[in-house]
Amino acid sequence: MGTQTDGDDVLTVEDTLSAEVVAVYRWLALHGQLDPVRMAEETGVGERAVHGAVDYLVRVGLVQRGEEGDDRLWAVDPHLVASVATAPVERAIAEQQTRLRVFRDQFARLASDYEEGRNGTFRDVEAIPGLTQVRAALNRAAEQCREDMVTVQPGGTRPPEVLQDALLRDSQLLARGVRMRTLYHHTARFNSPSQAYVATMSALGGEYRTAHQLVGRVIIFDRELAFMANRNDRLGAVVVREPSVVHFLYELFEQMWSQAQPFSDAATDGLEAVAKDLDRTILRLLAAGLKDETIARRLGMSLRTTRKHIADIMQVLGVQSRFQAGVAVSARGLLDDDDVDADADGSPEPEAGPTTAPA
Numbered sequence: 001m002g003t004q005t006d007g008d009d010v011l012t013v014e015d016t017l018s019a020e021v022v023a024v025y026r027w028l029a030l031h032g033q034l035d036p037v038r039m040a041e042e043t044g045v046g047e048r049a050v051h052g053a054v055d056y057l058v059r060v061g062l063v064q065r066g067e068e069g070d071d072r073l074w075a076v077d078p079h080l081v082a083s084v085a086t087a088p089v090e091r092a093i094a095e096q097q098t099r100l101r102v103f104r105d106q107f108a109r110l111a112s113d114y115e116e117g118r119n120g121t122f123r124d125v126e127a128i129p130g131l132t133q134v135r136a137a138l139n140r141a142a143e144q145c146r147e148d149m150v151t152v153q154p155g156g157t158r159p160p161e162v163l164q165d166a167l168l169r170d171s172q173l174l175a176r177g178v179r180m181r182t183l184y185h186h187t188a189r190f191n192s193p194s195q196a197y198v199a200t201m202s203a204l205g206g207e208y209r210t211a212h213q214l215v216g217r218v219i220i221f222d223r224e225l226a227f228m229a230n231r232n233d234r235l236g237a238v239v240v241r242e243p244s245v246v247h248f249l250y251e252l253f254e255q256m257w258s259q260a261q262p263f264s265d266a267a268t269d270g271l272e273a274v275a276k277d278l279d280r281t282i283l284r285l286l287a288a289g290l291k292d293e294t295i296a297r298r299l300g301m302s303l304r305t306t307r308k309h310i311a312d313i314m315q316v317l318g319v320q321s322r323f324q325a326g327v328a329v330s331a332r333g334l335l336d337d338d339d340v341d342a343d344a345d346g347s348p349e350p351e352a353g354p355t356t357a358p359a
Contacts, residue, residue, distance in 0.1 A: 011060040011085040020045045024053035028063055029075035124242035131235040135165060138219065138227060142169045145221045149173060150253045151182040152218045154297075163197045174204045181207040183253070183260055185214055186278065187301055198263050209260035212281040213298045215252065223250050282309055283329055286322060 017025075023043040028034075034054060036047045045053065054073065057063035061081050066072040128134050142149070173180055180201075188194040189210060198208045217229040226246045230236035240246055278299070285295045296306035314320070317328045 020049050021053045025057055028073050033072050126239045129236045134237045141221045141225055142173055145178055147222055149178055149180045150220050152214055153184050154214045154217055160193055163193055170201055171204055183256055184210045186210045186212050208263035210263050211260040218249055220250050279313055
């Protein structure tokens with residue numbers, strides 16, 4: 001039987017109705033009178049249990065008795081009884097929901113403040129679309145630079161208008177005593193405008209080195225502000241102010257700088273020596289299993305020029321495939337005297353940035 005107490009019972013959502021109570025309620029709902037003998041026969045509930053179930057149903061309000069002398073019993077709509085029983089729970093739920101809404105509204109306002117802060121002028125990472133906006137941001141950063149600017153400029157050539165902008169900006173930096181260092185690909189030594197620019201700026205105190213392999217385009221001002229190429233916008237840039245990220249980029253530059261060579265034109269170094277060095281680098285990258293497109297990006301050369309170099313190397317080796325080239329290189333020990341470095345360990349290459357921005 002269900003939960004029963006002396007006196008009037010208050011039905012709650014924790015109460016359960018026994019099978020006997022349910023059977024008796026159903027019989028009373030259908031017949032509307034008390035007949036214990038017949039109820040016992042038809043429901044299978046003993047007469048004594050029938051009386052107990054009826055008393056319980058009356059106390060919890062599911063059954064209503066007739067007036068004195070009237071043995072009729074009326075079943076009460078269970079929805080009405082249930083609404084009384086569930087009212088306290090529903091009030092508690094409503095109160096909890098109100099508190100939950102207030103809590104969520106408060107944190108929604110905090111989230112709005114957080115997003116506003118992220119979208120403000122001084123957020124740690126900011127994308128700048130378009131070459132015009134990038135140049136303006138670079139000029140502003142250069143004007144505010146106090147001590148140090150370092151740059152990685154992949155690619156063998158830079159457009160004349162970009163070099164002209166850089167010439168004015170960089171000469172002003174050097175005049176203020178800012179140390180300026182720039183890394184180019186070796187292929188820049190074959191480019192006359194780049195040679196002229198480097199010669200002019202070197203006379204003013206700029207420092208320039210070249211390497212066969214570079215990561216993406218990066219400019220760092222005072223170890224506080226970095227500009228990186230935007231991979232989703234060839235003319236745009238990403239500005240980074242987060243100190244740990246800027247520090248990492250600066251340390252990466254220092255590592256590349258320490259392994260690079262002073263800038264000089266190819267004729268000064270001797271075309272044969274430059275070409276030999278380039279071929280050895282291509283051999284190392286081929287041995288690492290890199291594709292033509294990846295090698296071209298790393299060396300700052302066009303894909304067409306890179307493939308021509310690869311074809312020439314394979315012709316000299318007398319092989320028809322990359323696999324045969326690898327075997328020939330190993331058999332002849334062509335790379336045995338190379339220093340062990342990160343460029344030849346087959347690790348995933350850093351993503352090279354576009355060659356058009358930033359300046």
